[in-house]
Amino acid sequence: MDSPPEADLSTDELFARTLQGDEEDAGAWRAIWQLHHRGGEDVFQRAAAWLQSSSAKERGRGANVLAQLDFRNRSPELVARFTDALLPALAKEQDAAVLEAMAAALGHLGDPRAVPALLPLKDHPDAHVRFGVVMGLSGHRDAQALQALIHLSRDFDETVREWATFTLGSQAREVDTLELREALVERLSEDHPKIRGEALLGLALRKDARALEPLRRVLEEGVVTTLDVEAAQALEDVSLLPPLRELRESVNEEDDDPEFRAVLFEAIHVLESLSR
Template sequence: MAYYSYPSPKSLTLTALQSRNSDESWQAIHALRQQCVPETIQLAEKLCRSRNWRKRELGVNVISQLGFWQGKSFVPYGIDEAHHLLTKHLDDPHPLVIAAAIVGLGHRPFPDVLERIAAYATHQDANIRYAVAFALGYYEAPLAVDTVIMLTQDRDNQVRDWATFTLGSLVPQDTPDITDALWQNVRDADEDVSAEAIAGLAERQDKRIIPFLKDVLAHTDQCQACYLEAAEKMGDKSLLPLLLALKDKTQSDADKGYWHNLLDDVIASLQAH
């Protein structure tokens, strides 16, 4: 009988380090995260003690999502160790290790470090500010919301994009300050930022976005999916003719994938209203 040999933690570590941010590297990291045994925690701790920043970043990335899925619920493993390692590396000398630790504190929220995370929102490194915009989506305290609002006006497009997504789609509150921040980004020069702002306003059923949705749908051959999702959430039948016209324009496209299926679903939803 043949037995399948699973990659060892050592081989997975080497793969993860060889080409940082490649698909192979992240597959190895995900495989390490699923090995919920004390040896994996020891490995992460050893990597985090390294003088090499790439090894420290890997250790942080492993411990940040070490756990397993039980049905639809994620069960974290090594909670105390994760708290220690992630908070420790908020003071790491390398910005990418700090960013990884902040992202990890989004996956594993610990309220006692919220102020330290928020303090990084003005850091000069965009990777760190991006990590803050990501992590604070998992904290509901007023400080978290206020910090994300500030980041929606960040000078970096990706930071502004993620902060707008966090504010619009992850933050459950609906306040005038949140609405005002989203409206500020509706006409952002970056299309991704604008789309996330409209998606967030659709979540809040702000009818003022209907003219913006009509303008997008009338002047595009294939808009971003979040515009279609916003149209469905608003449920406004006046959008239906534009959606049908969009379907006619893209009917001959060879690649009928997620976007086309979503368009069909939105049309069906509005027709059923």
């Protein structure tokens, strides 16, 4: 017999279902999303209680539920209340998977009190925790958060570096400091196309001329990603039109990514309009 849809389950049944499978189990996450939508005091109390459980999985799922609980109508008072539940739990947590979940939950909540709580974890030996710290700090723009993200953009783990560079380059595009730009320039030597692309785009959005020649080399000789093409458009340097046009000639409409083609054609259109 098929399982009933999540919306028909009781709150008890939904919490039980969040524990099925591994951390990425699709059914568990559907139950978590249903709890987010259901919201209310009962869901909050159960999730907060799970933060104190002897089971690491329950503690992690409690954080997953609190992350976006009542997200459609979440007042500052609710954000503060959910953060009040998470911060003391984070301070005593030792399990890496739970630390990652709690850090990411704090990122969803956006309470500035999360910043000093997360800073001690930026050098945690587990890369998953450091990734959680990036997620937790991604919405903050104060000096401490940005300094930690710059530090994490130099992390030896590629995923941590990629997301920290993305946060600094694109998400925090309204921030423009010398130190932030230098951190992005450091990532131009990356072999990883996405990390390099995030750095190029971040510099291009700030109209930093140091992006031009590395970007030209990528367009002419390298593995070109959507990020590189977006960077060419953002930099608004018409000298990039020739390699972009050559790239357009090599695109196979049947085999290539339609999103890549759309971004490429848009970049060419924008630069051609600037050259007129």
